[in-house]
Amino acid sequence: MIRIEHLSKEFNGTKILTDIDLDIKEGEIFTFIGPSGSGKTTLLLLIDLLDRPSSGRIIFDGQDTAVSEAKQLSIRRRMGMVFQKPAVLNATVAENVAFGLKFRHIPREEIGTRVPEALELVGLPDLSGRRAPTLSGGEMQRVAIARAMVTEPDVLLLDEPTANLDPVSSDLIEDLILRINKKFGTTIIMSTHDMIQGQRLADRIGVIMTGRLVQAGSSSEIFYQPAGGEIARFVGIDAITGGTVTENRDGHALIRIGGTCFEALTILKAGQRAALFIRPEEVSLTPSESSSGKSSVRNQFTGRIKKMVPSGPFVRVTVDCGFILTSLITRRSCTELGFMVGTPVIAGVKATAIHVLPDRDGTAGGQ
Amino acid sequence: MNDITEGINQAVNLIVTLNPDVMQIAGLSLYISLSATIIAALIAIPVAGFIHFHDFFGKRALLILIQTLYSVPTVVVGLVIYLMISKAGPLGFLGLLFSPGGMILGQTVLIIPIMMGLVISALGGVDRGISDTLVALGATGFQKIIEIIKEARYAILSAVVLGFGRAIAEVGVAMMIGGNIRDQTRVLTTAITLETGMGNFGFSIALGIILLTVALIVVVILNLITSGLSHDSPWIRGGSQG
Incomplete structure (x- = not known):
C-alpha cells in the first residue's frame, strides 16, 4: 500500500530521519514505536504528505508522491490523520466531523447521513450538537477519529492517539482502532511510545530510534528477539553482553560470560560471541535461605537486591549477580517474601526464556 | 456643579425631543465612521490574511511598522491627508477637502493599521494544530484560509470594533479635513469641541451621551451578527475566542 524508499528528513541541518526503508501492506496495522523525539511524528507527517522529505521516495498505492501539490492533495484525500493533540474547530461536533466531506464537495444530503454514521462508529451519536471545544480529551480524540473516518480513507494515520488520555479512554480508542481495521479493512499506521499498546494492536511493529528504523517485524519478534541491545533496553529487556558460546548440542548451548555459565537455546556455534536478552517477567526470585529454589529452572544465580521500583501492581527488582538481572514481580509477593534492598536472593531463568543474539562487537547486531 | 446638572437636564431634553440639529450631527458621525470602518475592514482583513499566510522578506519589519x-x-x-487632497495636492482634483468623503478617507487611513495588526494577531492566535488538521482533512490552500479566518472570527470582530471606536471618537481628522462646517461636516466630536468652547455644556453633554450610545448600539449589532453566524453566544463565552 505504502512503500518507503531511502527516506530522509533534515531540518535546519539536523537529521531527523535517516534512510528509512519500509513496505506497509494493505489492511495491516503497522505501529512505529520508539522513544519521544525519535522521529515517529515526522515520519507520519511525511507519509500524509504534510511535509516533504529531504531525500528518498514514498510510493502510495503504486504512485510516486513527489508530484505537484494538486496531485498530492488527491493522494492525501485518500488518507485520514489523527494528531496526538486533537485540534477541534470552534463549531459543533457534527460540523467538525463534516469538514473533510465539505472540502471534497460532497452533497449536503449525503453529509447529513454520513456524519451521524461516523459518530455512531466512535460511540458518540448523542454529541453531534455539542460545541466541540467543550469536549473531554478522550471525546475529542474520538471525534478526531470520526472526522478522519467519515471520508472513508484507505489509510488511517494516528500519531500517539492515546498519549494524553486516561486508561479508560485509551481502551476505548484501542478497541476503536481494531474495530475500524476489521470492519473497513483500513490500513492503519500509528505511532506510540507505549510498547505494550504496540504489542496489543499491531500486526507489525517498526522500532525507530534516533531517526532510524532499527527493526521491523511482528510484535513477538520485537519483544522476544530484539535485534540489538538498544532495542532490548527500550522494550524493557535486560541485555547481558560479552559472552562466548562454549558448547552447542543440537541448539542447546552453554554460554560463558565472565565467571557465569548460562544455558540457552541458540544456533550460534561454539566459539562465537553472544549477547543474552532476558525479559524481566521471565526472571523468578526466591529468598536465598529457602531451599525450595531447586526446580526445573537450570539457570540459577545468587545475588543481592540492588534497586526496587514500583510499577503499578508490580515491582521492578534489580538484582546484582555480578551482572544485572531485572525481575518483575507482584507487589504482594514482594511483601510476602520480605524483599528489601540488600536482601540476598536466587534469580532463576529458564533456558528457553533467554534470547541469544550474536554479540554486536563480534558480528553484526542487525537482522 | 450647576453646569453639570443643568447640562444633563438639557441633554435629556434634547435627546427625548429628537432635536433635529443633534440628530443630524449624530447621523453624519455614524455615516462617516461606519463607512470608514467598512472600507478599512475590506482592505485590512484580506491584506492581513495575505501577510499572515505568506512568508516574505521584511515581514517582521512590516509588522513592526504596522504596530x-x-x-x-x-x-x-x-495633516498628511490634508496635503494630499488640498487644491495643490496630488489628489486635489477629487475635491474632497472639507467634505464627508474626505473625512471618510482620513478615518479609513487612520484605522487601517490597527485593524490590520489586530487581524494578523487574531489569525496568528488560531492554534497551529488547526491548520495542520485542515490540510490533513484534505482542504485546499484556499479552503484552509477561509476556515482559519472563520475560526478567528471573534478576534477579527474585536479588531473591527476597535477600528470603529477609534474612528468615531477621533477629532483630529474630522476637524482638519472636515473643517467642522455646520450641516455639512460637523460630527459629534467636533461639535462637542465647539459647543464646550462656547459654554453650551448641555449641548455638549447630550452629544457625549449620544456618542457613547451610538458606539454601544454598533458593538451590540456587530456581536449579534457574529453570534448569529455560529449559533452560540459570545456574551457567555467572553467575546473573543480563538
Missing part, C-alpha cells in the same frame, strides 16, 4: 502606526496621532493623519 507603530497603531499610535499615529490623528492630527498627523489629518
